[in-house]
Amino acid sequence: MSELEKFFYPRSVVVIGASRKPGHVGNVIAANFAKKFKGDVYFVNPKGGELFGKPLYKSIDEIPADEIDMAVIVVPARIVPAVMRELPKKKVKAVVVISGGFAEVGRKDLQDEIVRIAREHGMRIIGPNCIGVYVPESGVDTIFLPDEKLKRPGDGHTAFITQSGAFGASFLDYIAHMGRGISKFISFGNAADVNEVDLLDYLKDDEKTRVIAAYLEGFRDGRGFFEAAKEATKKKPVIVIKANRNPAGAKAAKSHTAALATDDAVVDGMFKQARVIRAITRDEAYDYILAFELMNRPVKGKRVQVVTNGGGAGVMTCDAIGDYGLELAELSEETYKKLRETFPDFYVVGNPVDITGSARSQDYIVALKHVIPDPNNDAIILIVLPSVPALDLEELKKGLEEEIIPLMKEYKKPIFAVSMGGEQAEDLKKRLISKGIPTYDEPDKAVRALSTYINYRLNKEERFL
């Protein structure tokens, strides 16, 4: 078992610096554990008293347990070493230090000291100066922002690790807002001990995690990251927002995480070699996460067939197919004939298959039924502009679910969808996502994600040949 396991699935936790003052860091964290944690939780505060119906122990010694897996420390930096020296009494192995006041303000000495203590007693540290760990499955939640301020996503399949606590928090909030989940969230702050390399190593073998995503501004150990990433991407996609990309960004990064400026072309080259997927923006990362959470099957090639009810959206999609290095599929003669026989003259049968503003849900189903088995394509982009008059959205959803998704699985062809417009389009998008079809609100995003998906899969399959 990995040493890190105890950070994510501890049987027991002690919060040191648990506070009775509403809204305070030690209060919010204590509340999180009191409400959600599935194991035993102990609170320590020298003032004593009670908190959320549990005793506030004045010291570690008072706790009536011989062994505690994890400690969460929220006391002032100068006291942290003393607190950490007490932890071996309870055989603590995992320590999350939320408190700031270490290397980030010039107290590298204090930081080195807590690392020394940890090494001496076989403990691992996440932090200091971080928001720590959130694992919906086990109820570990060291995030000191209450639910009203920061909505927690539910249980999911993406792990997110971040060098920036605030960006991480906003990403969690966004993921929750989009109705998606998370397997594990780790803000590792100053990374005095556990860093991105350790986390990659752990997460690559974590069965809950299908996708690993990260926000990084620099690498403490570039070679280590490269090796860990190379291994991780053999098992699952690794999507990284690597900020601090140019001199302007470097100036800001220096005062933020003290990350060094790196030649960005070197980062690009390293990512490429390690098969790491790079995202520049938050939305780009999200779009890729969505694709890889929902799709995880071998693909055969890059030939894309488009089915649309909007000509303009079809053109934009084909433009994007060109932009992102995919290819336009050609319909086989047989498929062409079948569609031509079925559809009215003014439907365009080609690539795209354009069932126009007259589209009915059944037209989509018919088109896809003929197109999916066609050996001349490897993937489908399905475009729905929900506002056309004859389209019954309920019927479309039902048809896709009952007839098309099974076909997509049978023929191992990814379908990525575009649902473009206003509120109805948003609803349809959510519904299609819930049925396992990566769906986006405009063509560019869908094609970019499909291209990234196909390239990752083709690379992966190549490596295992």
Added chain:
Amino acid sequence: MSELEKFFYPRSVVVIGASRKPGHVGNVIAANFAKKFKGDVYFVNPKGGELFGKPLYKSIDEIPADEIDMAVIVVPARIVPAVMRELPKKKVKAVVVISGGFAEVGRKDLQDEIVRIAREHGMRIIGPNCIGVYVPESGVDTIFLPDEKLKRPGDGHTAFITQSGAFGASFLDYIAHMGRGISKFISFGNAADVNEVDLLDYLKDDEKTRVIAAYLEGFRDGRGFFEAAKEATKKKPVIVIKANRNPAGAKAAKSHTAALATDDAVVDGMFKQARVIRAITRDEAYDYILAFELMNRPVKGKRVQVVTNGGGAGVMTCDAIGDYGLELAELSEETYKKLRETFPDFYVVGNPVDITGSARSQDYIVALKHVIPDPNNDAIILIVLPSVPALDLEELKKGLEEEIIPLMKEYKKPIFAVSMGGEQAEDLKKRLISKGIPTYDEPDKAVRALSTYINYRLNKEERFL
């Protein structure tokens, strides 16, 4: 007065092919006018009867009016020429032909015929094969999709013209969903007569319209477009999604609007010379529209000061400042001193000014009050991660509104904002937009829009020197 005025502000309208069948094109359009149009409206259908409490005239002749400004035609293509020959009896000058069945299905002859008739009688045509015109201000609405299918945006300041009806419809739906408005919407279909050049010419002088946006797949008259755009961009920004950008897109465009493939580098060059702002995606166009709707003031230069409460978001913003050709401003010594005196040690005073996760609303106000008058910068990016513990969003909104926006106007410095996270961030974004601050949900979008805004303004001011 422009000939086109009658399409947007007719005193009277006749819908020819008004239908009593619910959901039919001629029914939805008649309903639109019955409900919303502010002038006189007449319905014609050879079957006679009544519709929405008004008589259905069996022919144009029966209508008890000598003059009707605009006709909307929804009868089958083969009958359109005969119908058009009747229109001069009522001195109709503007004709929207919704019906398809012309050049797009090989009936160029029929299309030429209606143009001949129009020319002979001094009429102008929008269409055929289009969804026509929507003007919230006057109640003109020829869109045959009912409100439940396609939400109409309210009155606003952006005109949108489109070669693709379906894309146009989905764009309208999106604009409405985002809570924004439109001044005029024109889907011109086959552009037998009125085309993008005429519309640019009209809209550049339209006082309601502050921003012109367009979706195009090709140019019927490239030189004409160039000349019209060059004139229009002297008065207001012109934002164009020009699809059909590469061989894959061209293949699709050929069967959609029969637009020819153009060397995309030529299009880029032409846009640059005419100062047209090119957008590749729907979202990019929307981001620019938002910026230009809200901001319309001279700018002095490209030096950007960032104020943030998230270090990571600050780094991403500075990266983007580098990407989009803007410059990082340096704080003047005076501003530096003032901020250093006010703020706690752990706030970073530089670029970015990082008031960290401890940020209170008052910190933002103080930072901006010192930063805006600083002569060392030309624009501000304001980043808010709303989930931090001490930030009172209501107070922040109030402070920005009462103290910062007046300052921004006084010093003529654009402030673009980023509100990043989940639901609270979305709410804050909407609120800031309603107060005139272009606000985006991640740094890349805000900086891209700011860069586009600054470049357009600097170009414009240069031309008038």
